[in-house]
Amino acid sequence: MKKSILALITATSLLTACATTSQNVSSDGLYSFPEGIEDGYWAMVGDVDGEYAVINFKGNLTHNYRFKCNAETKTYRQTEKETYTLKPTTNGMQLVYKNEPAFSTLKAITLEPKKFLIMQQTFPDKELQELLPDGLEFVYFYTPTLKPLCIS
16 A cells, blocks of 8 residues: 555656646635636545545535545445635635634645645644644545545
8 A cells, every 4th residue: 555655646746747836816816726626526645543534625615524444345434524614815725614713724736637636734823833834735636526545
């Protein structure tokens, strides 16, 4: 599995030169996601604490689905779904959960429509900024249906 993830990341790096990397600023000076990001779902490469994420974007919302996978039976089950409101700023899209303060800011670094997406996530929290001054980058592959990448 680790070799296949490494191959996916290497392929992604090679494809990055051909992908959309524009700044995506709308006429009002606020950030907007590039066209094509709302098509289908985006399955994250790798897991976070044993869970595999799939995200999608619709209007001013993003849905984050989490899955547990069983490699032996080649099955998966959804464990959670979180919905965030997207609020555009000059630096990216803030992720707001319910009525809480913005948790983080997302930016599409690279998008090849219906192929792959690289997102950067930065955090307003000072402690997280010190730990992750450049934020985090996540690699996603397109999937037309809600399905994690954990089963090959």
